[in-house]
Amino acid sequence: xxxxxxxxxxxxxxxxxxxxxxxxxxxxxxxxxxxxxxxxxxxxxxxxxxxxxxxxxxxxxxxxxxxxxxxxxxxxxxxxxxxxxxxxxxxxxxxxxxxxxxxxxxxxxxxxxxxxxxxxxxxxxxxxxxxxxxxxxxxxxxxxxxxxxxxxxxxxxxxxxxxxxxxxxxxxxxxxxxxxxxxxxxxxxxxxxxxxxxxxxxxxxxxxxxxxxxxxxxxxxxxxxxxxxxxxxxxxxxxxxxxxxxxxxxxxxxxxxxxxxxxxxxxxxxxxxxxxxxxxxxxxxxxxxxxxxxxxx
Numbered sequence: 001x002x003x004x005x006x007x008x009x010x011x012x013x014x015x016x017x018x019x020x021x022x023x024x025x026x027x028x029x030x031x032x033x034x035x036x037x038x039x040x041x042x043x044x045x046x047x048x049x050x051x052x053x054x055x056x057x058x059x060x061x062x063x064x065x066x067x068x069x070x071x072x073x074x075x076x077x078x079x080x081x082x083x084x085x086x087x088x089x090x091x092x093x094x095x096x097x098x099x100x101x102x103x104x105x106x107x108x109x110x111x112x113x114x115x116x117x118x119x120x121x122x123x124x125x126x127x128x129x130x131x132x133x134x135x136x137x138x139x140x141x142x143x144x145x146x147x148x149x150x151x152x153x154x155x156x157x158x159x160x161x162x163x164x165x166x167x168x169x170x171x172x173x174x175x176x177x178x179x180x181x182x183x184x185x186x187x188x189x190x191x192x193x194x195x196x197x198x199x200x201x202x203x204x205x206x207x208x209x210x211x212x213x214x215x216x217x218x219x220x221x222x223x224x225x226x227x228x229x230x231x232x233x234x235x236x237x238x239x240x241x242x243x244x245x246x247x248x249x250x251x252x253x254x255x256x257x258x259x260x261x262x263x264x265x266x267x268x269x270x271x272x273x274x275x276x277x278x279x280x281x282x283x284x285x286x287x288x289x290x291x292x293x294x295x296x297x
Contacts, residue, residue: 007039007125009065009093014042016049032059039091041065041123046081051088063091063125068097068114071120081120092117093125095151101131107150115154126151141289 002207014022019042030038041063042050053059084092095098095110095119110126117124128151130143
């Protein structure tokens with residue numbers, strides 16, 4: 001990231017006087033920076049005090065933690081996007097996990113708030129992310145895509161560039177593309193492996209390209225499958241996390257030794273089983289990682 005964004009959500013903390021004192025202390029340790037964007041989201045009742053404290057530091061921008069999707073009206077206790085803009089805010093958090101799970105904010109409401117923010121000249125930081133239960137059930141990708149579709153549903157295409165997406169807990173892009181990557185890598189490995197079965201070529205000593213090629217494919221297979229077996233690709237809504245370790249280790253070892261004709265198949269199978277057992281022991285006992293060989297129901 002060439003120009004990172006650092007955002008501090010104060011949540012329900014810091015009264016106006018406390019906020020001014022905090023900002024003075026913060027500015028003493030944080031000189032002007034041109035290579036990053038720094039955002040602060042104070043409580044709404046403290047926004048004016050922080051705006052005043054930062055009047056000589058335009059490099060630090062302010063935002064509000066929530067808005068209503070209507071610009072004005074009889075909505076007691078809510079924040080208006082135009083009023084937030086007039087009060088000094090330039091950004092707004094939309095769809096924060098606490099708004100979703102504590103206050104029951106829906107995907108539809110998040111979409112309307114995003115549109116209201118853009119309409120008022122605020123830049124929305126759209127927060128997306130799954131719950132722990134959804135992650136354990138393998139629903140990360142579908143949940144995030146659903147939230148993103150809803151957040152952008154009320155915007156025109158030209159306005160998409162105004163949106164920053166806060167990916168909570170992990171990089172969601174990796175989750176979204178994981179199934180496709182795993183399938184493609186496994187397919188490449190299978191093609192090369194079948195080629196090694198049916199077309200017996202010379203050993204590594206005589207043809208130096210073949211061995212490294214098989215090792216490379218083995219690495220790709222291992223990388224693509226180690227995170228788990230995703231049964232959703234065949235219509236079964238389950239994932240089996242640790243089965244990926246077993247299958248990927250065994251398959252990767254078998255594929256890698258296909259680069260040479262010097263090893264018998266019985267020896268290869270024995271070595272692959274031994275290597276799989278070693279990797280399981282390494283991951284479970286040495287690294288203290290969980291081991292699950294059944295679907296997460």
